[in-house]
Amino acid sequence: MKKNEHLITVVYPGSIAEEMEIETGDYLLAINDKEIKDVFDYRYMIKDEYIEVLIRKSYGEEWLLEIEKDYDDDLGVEFENGLMSDYRSCTNKCMFCFIDQMPPGMRETLYFKDDDSRLSFLQGNYITLTNMNENDVDRIIRYNLSVMRAVRTAAPCSRAYKPPRLTPQASKPCAPHQA
Numbered sequence: 001m002k003k004n005e006h007l008i009t010v011v012y013p014g015s016i017a018e019e020m021e022i023e024t025g026d027y028l029l030a031i032n033d034k035e036i037k038d039v040f041d042y043r044y045m046i047k048d049e050y051i052e053v054l055i056r057k058s059y060g061e062e063w064l065l066e067i068e069k070d071y072d073d074d075l076g077v078e079f080e081n082g083l084m085s086d087y088r089s090c091t092n093k094c095m096f097c098f099i100d101q102m103p104p105g106m107r108e109t110l111y112f113k114d115d116d117s118r119l120s121f122l123q124g125n126y127i128t129l130t131n132m133n134e135n136d137v138d139r140i141i142r143y144n145l146s147v148m149r150a151v152r153t154a155a156p157c158s159r160a161y162k163p164p165r166l167t168p169q170a171s172k173p174c175a176p177h178q179a
């Protein structure tokens with residue numbers, strides 16, 4: 001599977017996808033001629049009364065589907081990856097990191113240092129904003145995403161910090177280190 005191709009693993013009965021003969025094992029390639037980078041793109045682009053959806057069938061044929069629907073109707077599918085993108089991990093190296101201090105032998109996911117603005121928006125995870133680039137911040141502004149839960153630390157550590165631009169007007173984003 002290439003980047004920005006999203007494997008469909010569930011098609012709900014009675015959904016638009018079922019009506020259009022989309023099946024599990026098919027791939028979503030684009031909506032309105034635009035690649036879908038992640039679940040933010042998908043949710044944003046799907047909100048329209050007319051969309052063109054490019055699907056690649058499991059046997060390789062590509063279908064361009066013209067769909068008229070209510071504004072807030074979803075296709076009625078689930079994707080292999082809920083974020084439709086790799087989960088982003090923290091790039092910091094805090095000397096007090098609580099994950100590094102966890103005992104060994106627990107389930108693997110507990111050792112993953114997630115730091116992902118998508119998870120912050122979708123389920124309230126805390127993020128540090130230190131692994132985001134200008135493009136990431138621009139998408140948050142474009143999609144008007146809130147609430148982002150950001151954390152900062154009162155202890156010195158070895159984070160490589162580049163202040164992000166949080167809003168077009170923001171002049172002083174939170175600094176992670178407070179003396």
Ligand code: SF4
Nearest residue numbers: 090092093094097113
């Ligand atoms: S930001 Fe959190 S997860 Fe990342 S190194 Fe620091 S304490 Fe650990």
